[in-house]
Amino acid sequence: xxxxxxxxxxxxxxxxxxxxxxxxxxxxxxxxxxxxxxxxxxxxxxxxxxxxxxxxxxxxxxxxxxxxxxxxxxxxxxxxxxxxxxxxxxxxxxxxxxxxxxxxxxxxxxxxxxxxxxxxxxxxxxxxxxxxxxxxxxxxxxxxxxxxxxxxxxxxxxxxxxxxxxxxxxxxxxxxxxxxxxxxxxxxxxxxxxxxxxxxxxxx
Numbered sequence: 001x002x003x004x005x006x007x008x009x010x011x012x013x014x015x016x017x018x019x020x021x022x023x024x025x026x027x028x029x030x031x032x033x034x035x036x037x038x039x040x041x042x043x044x045x046x047x048x049x050x051x052x053x054x055x056x057x058x059x060x061x062x063x064x065x066x067x068x069x070x071x072x073x074x075x076x077x078x079x080x081x082x083x084x085x086x087x088x089x090x091x092x093x094x095x096x097x098x099x100x101x102x103x104x105x106x107x108x109x110x111x112x113x114x115x116x117x118x119x120x121x122x123x124x125x126x127x128x129x130x131x132x133x134x135x136x137x138x139x140x141x142x143x144x145x146x147x148x149x150x151x152x153x154x155x156x157x158x159x160x161x162x163x164x165x166x167x168x169x170x171x172x173x174x175x176x177x178x179x180x181x182x183x184x185x186x187x188x189x190x191x192x193x194x195x196x197x198x199x200x201x202x203x204x
Contacts, residue, residue: 014057033064040071088176090182114153
């Protein structure tokens with residue numbers, strides 16, 4: 001299990017399941033769900049900032065993940081990495097570069113939600129491709145800790161003749177970017193979870 005608290009990653013792994021880049025993390029061994037929650041609360045409440053990603057090794061992975069998850073309300077969203085020739089669609093929203101995404105409505109298929117959100121936020125028609133992956137991040141809404149899972153899909157633009165930002169969702173600009181522009185501009189001002197899913201997309 002891996003999720004972001006703003007731009008700091010929290011990852012839970014079974015003891016012995018060591019990542020190749022373990023040196024990037026602050027690691028804790030044989031830790032409880034309660035201790036993981038306390039570390040989360042410190043990050044949420046900004047008692048620690050600019051922290052390296054945290055890696056927690058646990059004995060009972062399934063039980064621990066369940067216990068940590070029970071502290072949150074889990075919600076689902078869907079979005080797309082929309083390509084057009086050699087460019088990818090990014091949007092500028094609340095002073096950050098982001099990818100189009102939004103909540104999955106009740107009774108709606110996740111794939112349908114991904115295509116709908118691209119249309120609603122960008123007025124871009126796109127055909128659905130393969131699933132790229134998922135990102136998890138947290139936020140607080142009305143005093144409740146939310147754990148949001150966003151399902152990401154590759155898409156291909158079929159019509160952007162009416163492209164415009166959905167201003168009521170605080171989207172101020174849309175831009176097709178080359179891979180070089182993404183690394184030069186987006187990387188300076190985006191979310192860690194967006195970097196992660198884009199890099200997964202690039203490796204495909």
